[in-house]
Amino acid sequence: QEIQKLNNAEGKITPYKTRADDLDAFVYMVLVDAGSDNQEMREFLYRDRVQLSVYAKAMFGLALEKVGDREKLDMILENISQFVVQDDENDTAWLKLPNEGYWWYWYGSEVEANAYYLRLLARTDAKGQTAPRLVKYLLNNRKHATYWDSTRDTAIVVESFADYLRASGELSPDMVVEVWVDGEKKQEAAINRDNLFTFDNKFVLAGKELTDGSHEIEIRRRGQGPVYFNAYLTNFTLEDDIARAGLEIKVQRAYYRLVREEKSIKVEGERGQPVDQRVEKYRREKLDNLDMLKSGELVEIELEIDSKNDYEYIMFEDMKAAGFEPVELRSGYSNNGLGAYMELRDNRVTFFVRWLARGKHSIAYRMRAEIPGKFSALPTKAEAMYAPELKANSDEIKLRIED
Template structure:
C-alpha cells in the first residue's frame, strides 16, 4: 500500500517524505506516522490516501494549527496611603511575543467609595412592594446626592461625563455601563427626580405605619408590627431627617415609642431569667442590639439593656457586635467600645496581595437570618470604622473588599444589603475625607514622566484616570512603573500588562485566582489478585493498575501515553473549602480500597452547603444521575 499525506494551506511544512509504502497482511492493520512543522496559525485541511493496484481509500479532516503561546494578562494592584508619596511596581515584557498585542494600562483613583453611585439606578427601578424596599428606593439616593451637593458639584455637568472611580475595572467606561445595563438616567444627578421620589416614599411609609406606631412587612390589613422591620424604618427615617427630608409630623416619634416599649419588654424578660418567671429569655440577642442602636440614635438610652448587651456580647453575632459598637461610640462608652472592637477584630482577615480586608464569620453563623449576612456584617463594621478609625488601612481595605464582592457588577445581593452598603460607603467617604480630594498625580515609566493630572472635588467624576502604552511603545525587558502624588488623600491604582506571549515555558501569573496543575504519566503495572473461580477454586485474575510518574517536562510525552492532570483546588479556594461528595471511587493506580459511592445526598453535604462552610461541591456524573431527593425532614 502506498500511503500519501497531503494538506491545503500554508500552515504546515513537511519534515520528511510524505509518501510511504507499507506491507499489510490480510485482515491486519498498520500505523504510519509523519512529522510536520507548524509554521502559521490557521486551519489545515489534511488528507491521507491509501493506494493499491486493486482498491484504494482516503480520509480528510480539518485540523486547527495554533501558535505556541497565549494571551496572558498580569494584574498588579497597590495603594498610596495619605502619608505616602510614591509607589513602584515592576513588570517584565517578554521578548518572545506578538508586539502588536502588547498593552499596558494603568488606572488610578483617589477614592473607591465613590463608585457606589453605580448601584443607585438598581434601587430606584426595582419593583418595590414591601416596607423595607419602599424605604430603600429613595433613602440611599438622598444620602449620596447630599454628599455630592456638599462637594459643591454641578450635578448636571457630571451627569453626562463620568469617570469610573473603581480602577480595578477595565475597558471604556461608557461601554461597561452599557454592558452592565446601567441606567442612562441615574437619579442622583437630578434634584427634581430625587424630590419626587422622596415625596412618594415618605407618603408610602406614612400610610404603611400601623395604628400602634410600628411597621410590618407589608403593613396591610391584619398585619402586626415587627421589631426588626420597625427598627429598620425608624433608622431610615432618622437618616432621612439628617439629610433634610421633610417627614410627616409624629410618624418618626410614634415609631420610636413603639421600639421603646418593645425594649422595655425585653428588659423585663431578661430580668425574669434568674427566677425563670415566664415570660423570660436568658440572653440579650441580636435584635436587641439593633433596637438599642436605633434608640440610642434617638437619644433614648436604657441603662439596663446596655448592661445586658455588654454582659452577653459573646452571644451576639459579629454583625450585631458592630451595631452595638455604633451605639457605644454614640454614648461615649470607650472601654466597652474597645472591648467590642477587639472581639470583632478576631474575625478580620487581611489580604496584603490584593489590599483587601473582610470579616470571616464563624461557621456557626446562621446565614439565613438577617444577622448572618456576610455583606451586611462587613458594611456595618465599615460604618463602625468610619467613626472610630476612618483613615485606617483596614477601613480602606474593607471598602475594596465590598466593591469586589458586588454580586451583580454594580450592586450586591438584594435591595436591602445594597442600601446598607451604600450607607456605609457614604459615611466612610465623608469621614475619611475622600470626598474632598486635592491631588496632583504623576505616572513615571523607567524614570520618565509620562502623565500628570490634578484631581479635586470639582473634577472627581470627570478626570482622566487612565494611562495606556501599546505595541512597540513598550519594549522588551524589565520596566519600572512609579506613581507619585502630592497633596491630601490616598491613591488607589491597578496596572494590567497584556501580552500574547510565545515564551517556552510560559511563566505563571495570577492575582486572587490561582490554579496549580500537576501532570502525571500513568504507567501500566502488571498485577493480579487471587479471586474465587466459578467452582470455588482460587485463581489469579489480572487487574488494571497504573503507577503515577510526575511529568516535569511535557515534551517527553508520546502519542498514546496516558496522562492525569491534577488541579489544586485548595490553592484556588483556600484550605478546607473543597468538599467532596460523595467520596470518589479509588482509581486503579491507588492502593486503597474503593470507597462506597453514595447516590443520595448525604446530610453532611447538605449541612455544609446550608451552613456556608463550602462554596464548591465536587461530585461525579454517576452520583448526580442516581441522586435521591432530600428527605422531607431535612428539607
Template sequence: TATLSIPDARRVEQSRMVVRLSPSLAAAMIDALPYLAEYPYGCTEQTLNRFLPSVITQRVLQRMNVDLAKLKEKRNNLNAQEVGDAAERRARWKRFDHSAVFDDELVAEMVTAGVTRLSDMQNGDGGWGWFSGTHEQSGAHTTATVVRGLLIAVQNDVPIVPDVLQRGIAWLEQHQMQELLKLQNADGKVQPYKEHPDNIDALVFHVLILAERHNPAMQQILFDQREHLSTYGKALLAWATHKLGNTEQTNMLRRNLEQFLVEDVENETAFLRGQASWWYWYGSEIEANAIYLKLLAAIDPQGQTAPRVVKYLLNNRKHATYWNSTRDTALVVEAFADYIAASGEMQRTMRAEVFLSGKRLGRIEFTPANLFEVDNTIEIHGSAVPSAEQQLEIRRTGEGNLYWNAYTTNFTLEEEIAPAGLEVKIERRYYHLQPSTKSLQLPGKQANVVDTQQAGFTRTPLEDLQAVPSGELVEVELLVESKNDYEYLLIEDPKAAGLETIETQSGYFSSSGRSIYRELRDRHVG
C-alpha cells in the same frame, strides 16, 4: 513601586500596558443607585431603599459641589482595580435608565412617593410588617429598618411626617421593654423569660440610640452577654456605644470583632468573617462588614483597615454594580457615604505621575470638581512597552489615598510562560498515566488473609515540552487558589497539541464531593 516583567519574546505590536488611578474606591457606590431606584417590587424595605440611598449620595455630592447634570454622563471608572474598557462598563451601567440620582426634581418626587407609601404602610400599632396593610403584623426587624432609614432621611433634610416617625420609635421602645423584662426574669425563670439577648435586641438598641432613646439596662445586658451576638450584632452594638461616648465598651467590642478580621496584605483587603449562617438576617457578611465600616468611619477613618474593607466590599459585589439585595446594597452605599465624609477622600486635590523605569508616562490631576470626568487611565501600546523587568513608579503630590492598578497584555512567544496572578491563581500540571497493579492483603470471609491485585495507574509528572507516545493516557490537574469565596468560576483549559478527552459528552460530573459542570470543546475544556 512595582516590578513588571515583560517577555522579550513577544509580538511587540500586540503589547499593551494600562495604569488606572483613583483617589476614592468608595465613589463607585454611585453605580449601585440605578438598580435600587428601578427595583420592580415594593415591600416595606424596598420602598425605603428605593429613595434613601439616592438621597444620601446626592447630599454627599452636593456638599462637594459636583455638577449632577454632568455626572449623568459619567465617563470614567473610579474603581481602579477593575480592568477593561471604561466606555463598555459605562454602557452596561446605563442598562438602568433611571436618571433621578442626577436630577433634584426627580429625587424629590421619589422621596415624596416613598415617604407617602411608607406612611400608608404603617400599621395601627405604629410598627411595620413585610408589606403591611390589613391583617399584617408588625415585626421588630422591619420596624427597626424603617425607623432607622427615616432617621437617616431626616439627617439628610428629607421631610417626614413627625407622627409617623414618633409612633415607629414608640413601637420599638415598647418592644425593647418587653424583651428587657424577659431578660430580667431569666434568673428566676419567671414567665415570660429568655436566657440571653439576641441580635434583634442589638438592632433595636442601635436604632433607638440613633433616635436618642437610651435604655442603660439593655445596654449593660447586651454588653455583658455579647458572646451571644453575631459579628453583625456586635458591630451594631459597638456603633451604638460609640454614639453614647462609652469608649471602654466600644474598644472592647472592637477587639472582639477584630478577632475575626481577615486581612490580605497582597491585595490590600480586609473583612470580618461571619459567625452565623447566611440565611439569617444577622448572618449577612456584606451587611456585617458595612456596619463595621460605619464603625471605622466613626472611630478610625484614617486607619489602614477602613479602605481595605471598602475594597473587599467592592470586590464582593454579586451583580457587577450591586450586591445581593436591595437591603445590603443600600447599607453598603450608606457605609461608603459615611467613609467618604469622614476620610475626606473625595474632597482633596492631588497630582499623580506615573513613571516606567524612570521615564514619565503621564500625569493626572484629581480635584473635587473633575473627579467623575477626568481621564484616570494612562495607556501605552506596541513598542512603547519595553521588554524585560521594568520598575513602575507612581508619585503622588498632595494629600489623601491614591488607589491604582496596572496590568499588561502580551502575545508571548516564550517556550515556557511564566506564572502570574493575584485574585485568582491557577497552576496546571500534566501527568503520564501508566497502568499498574498493586498487591494487597485483605481479610477473607473465614477470617483469613486473601492476596489480591488492585489495578490502577502510576502518575509520572510531565515536564514542559516532554513528548508522550501516541495512545497514552495523560491526566490534567488544575490547582486553583482564590482570594474570594466566589459562587462560581468559569475556567477554560486549552488542549495541548495531540491531546483529546476520553469522555465524549459534556455535562455534570462529581469530583471531591462537588458537582461540576464541564463542557468538552474542540480546542479546550471549560
C-alpha cells in the same frame, strides 16, 4: 419587655430568656440612634457579647460609639478583630464569619456584616489599614458589578461607603497626580472635589512606545488626598517555559499518572454468602516536567483554583498536549465538585463555572497518552466571561510519550 424577660431569667419566671440576643442589639442600636439609651440593656448586651453574632457585635459597637462608652467599645472592637482576615497580597480584608455566618438568618449575611463593621471603623479608625481594605473587598464582591445580593444589603453597603468617605476625607481631594515612565513625565491630572469623577484617569503605552527590557513606572502626588491605581499589561511572550500568573484568581495545574491497583471488596452472593468482587482503583503518581509516559497510560489532570472573592461565570480553558486524548467522549455536566459544564474541543478542555465561591477548589478529568513524541501543554487559562480583565494562567508543562 425584653429587659423584663432577662431579669426574670434568674428565677425562671415566665416569660424569661437567659441572654440578650442579636435582635436586642439591633433594636438597641436603632433606639440609641434615635436618642434613647437604655443602660440596663447596654449592660446585658455587654455581658452576653460572646454569644452575639459578629454582625450584632458591629451593631452594638456603633451604639457604644454613639453613647461614648469607650471602654466597652474597645472590647467589642477587640472581639470583632478576631474574625478579620487580612490579605496582604490582594490588599483586602474581610470578616470570616463562624460556620460561614448562618446565612439563612438575617444576622448571617456576610455582606451586611462587613458593611456594618466598615461603618464602625469609619467612626473609630477610618484612616487605619483595615477600613480601605474592607472597601475594596466589598467592591470586588458586587453582583454584575452594580449591586450585591439584595436591595437591602446594597443599601447598607452604600451607606457604609458614604460613612467611610466622609470620615476619611476622600470626598475633598486637592492634588496633582503625575505618571512617570523611566524618569520621564508622561501625564498629569489635577484632582479636586469638582472633577473627582470626571478627570482623565487613564494612561496607555501601546506598540512601539513600550520597548524591550525592564521599565520603571512612578506615580507621584503633589497635594492632599489618597491615590488609587491599577496597572494592566498585555503582551505576547516568547519565553519557554511560560510561568503561572494571577492575583484575584489563580489556577495551577498538576498531571498525575494513574497506576492500576488490584482491589476487591466483599459483596453479597446469591445465597447471601460474602463474595470478592474486583473494583477499579488507581494510585496517583505526580508527573514533573519532561517525565516519560507509555502509550495507553491514563493521566489525571487536576486544576487547583484559588479565588480571592466570590465570582460568577468563570471559564477555565485547559490547553491539551497534542499526544493526549480525553477519556470522556461527550461534553456535558460531570461530577467535578463545582457543577461545571465540561466542553471537549480539539485543542483544549473547557470548564464553565456558574458560581465560584471565595477559597480553594479543584477540578479533575482524565486523558490517555496515545501518540509517541515530546509534547507541550500550554498553560491553563482562567477568565471571567463578562469581565475579561479578571484572568490567570497556570504553568506550562512538557511531557514525553513512548510506545
